[in-house]
Amino acid sequence: MPKPDAKASPIRSDFADDADMAELIAMFVGEMPNRISAITECYEEQRLTELQTLAHQLKGSGSGYGFEPVSQIAAQLESALKSHVELEAMRNEVESLIDICGRLSC
Amino acid sequence: MPLPEKQPTVLLIDDSVEILRLLEVRLRADNVHLITTTNGLDGLRIATERRPALILLDLDMPMMDGFEVLRELKDNASTANIPVIVISGSADTVDKVAGFDLGAVDYVCKPFNMPELRARMRSALRIHQLMQLLAQRAQIDGLTGLWNRAYFDDRLAEEVAGHRRTKRPFSLVMCDLDLFKSLNDTHGHPAGDAALQGFATQMLSVLRKEDVACRYGGEEFALILRETDATQACALVERLRVMLESTRWALHPERTITASFGVCDFALGDPALPENWLKNADNAMYYAKKHGRNKVHNAADTEPNAPLAKAG
Numbered sequence: 001m002p003k004p005d006a007k008a009s010p011i012r013s014d015f016a017d018d019a020d021m022a023e024l025i026a027m028f029v030g031e032m033p034n035r036i037s038a039i040t041e042c043y044e045e046q047r048l049t050e051l052q053t054l055a056h057q058l059k060g061s062g063s064g065y066g067f068e069p070v071s072q073i074a075a076q077l078e079s080a081l082k083s084h085v086e087l088e089a090m091r092n093e094v095e096s097l098i099d100i101c102g103r104l105s106c
Numbered sequence: 107m108p109l110p111e112k113q114p115t116v117l118l119i120d121d122s123v124e125i126l127r128l129l130e131v132r133l134r135a136d137n138v139h140l141i142t143t144t145n146g147l148d149g150l151r152i153a154t155e156r157r158p159a160l161i162l163l164d165l166d167m168p169m170m171d172g173f174e175v176l177r178e179l180k181d182n183a184s185t186a187n188i189p190v191i192v193i194s195g196s197a198d199t200v201d202k203v204a205g206f207d208l209g210a211v212d213y214v215c216k217p218f219n220m221p222e223l224r225a226r227m228r229s230a231l232r233i234h235q236l237m238q239l240l241a242q243r244a245q246i247d248g249l250t251g252l253w254n255r256a257y258f259d260d261r262l263a264e265e266v267a268g269h270r271r272t273k274r275p276f277s278l279v280m281c282d283l284d285l286f287k288s289l290n291d292t293h294g295h296p297a298g299d300a301a302l303q304g305f306a307t308q309m310l311s312v313l314r315k316e317d318v319a320c321r322y323g324g325e326e327f328a329l330i331l332r333e334t335d336a337t338q339a340c341a342l343v344e345r346l347r348v349m350l351e352s353t354r355w356a357l358h359p360e361r362t363i364t365a366s367f368g369v370c371d372f373a374l375g376d377p378a379l380p381e382n383w384l385k386n387a388d389n390a391m392y393y394a395k396k397h398g399r400n401k402v403h404n405a406a407d408t409e410p411n412a413p414l415a416k417a418g
Contacts, residue, residue: 020131024127024128028124056166056195057122057124060125060195060216060217061125061128061217063217064125064217065124071217
């Protein structure tokens with residue numbers, strides 16, 4: 001799995017200017033490295049149920065934290081997993097998700 | 107009478123800590139007291155203990171499935187009437203129908219639009235408030251604001267059962283406005299209504315908040331004085347008698363209104379039956395009526411089978 005390139009256009013939260021959300025967004029972004037590792041591991045070890053859970057969680061929370069693209073890509077991955085698409089066929093979604101997650105910034 | 111909640115309690119059950127954190131921040135502006143948990147079982151316990159005004163329930167939880175939690179909530183009498191908004195990552199119609207049919211008042215899909223979720227939450231809270239108001243109104247006498255007979259019968263049954271279990275004392279008072287028909291005939295129904303309302307207000311000023319006051323019939327009232335024996339009850343009710351007697355009424359300043367009171371702290375016959383308590387209090391009240399009116403009569407003074415007074 002290619003490592004995410006954080007220097008490529010960072011993605012700011014839609015709520016970046018909301019004082020109430022600052023701390024929350026920081027926590028969310030701070031958890032991304034762990035998320036990325038987990039997604040990578042699950043994909044490489046073919047732990048698809050766990051991968052689906054990870055995708056589901058990101059889908060549910062992404063846009064709430066102002067990261068609409070995270071929810072969208074995670075939804076696509078979850079959908080692919082639910083329809084039992086072949087591992088190789090979902091590589092794109094996985095890579096996109098990892099890429100996006102790596103570029104999140106406060 | 108309980109007032110509508112100023113700051114309703116909302117329980118959030120969602121396995122995602124991120125969602126809980128997010129909702130805690132976003133719902134601050136809506137003046138609700140939030141309780142959160144990531145665990146369905148814990149959520150059930152909290153719902154039973156705290157009786158929130160609303161529950162937001164995530165359906166996709168790994169440990170205890172959200173549908174199961176919803177079913178449990180609706181099966182349990184103490185939580186069945188708490189409105190539930192289910193939150194789900196699934197937009198499948200099957201799941202939506204299942205959620206609604208299990209009793210949810212609303213269904214929101216993840217990722218949710220926050221302003222929309224908040225609006226739906228406020229809507230559900232309004233519904234909850236209306237439900238509470240309705241329940242109250244159905245048990246309240248419109249004219250006097252006192253509890254109605256149906257409510258009273260429930261409370262009396264509870265009190266009698268409690269007395270049976272723990273021997274905790276209580277007094278039952280039946281009272282009746284004297285010469286009420288004559289008052290209405292002479293001064294019209296506005297005078298009668300004013301008398302009933304005035305008496306009710308005085309009653310409430312004399313009773314403690316754990317007592318129950320009800321309009322039992324046309325001019326008849328019933329009171330439950332909790333943790334009180336008949337001697338204490340007579341003293342309390344005597345204050346009410348005097349208050350009523352000394353009132354000057356705008357519609358007929360020359361005519362006073364009085365009431366007769368029957369008090370008892372034991373039943374005639376089997377104490378497990380509420381009607382045996384009512385009979386005793388009623389008899390005592392009629393005694394007061396027959397012996398001059400405008401008085402308080404303690405059943406123990408005339409009941410041959412009255413239990414012996416407690417020592418000390």
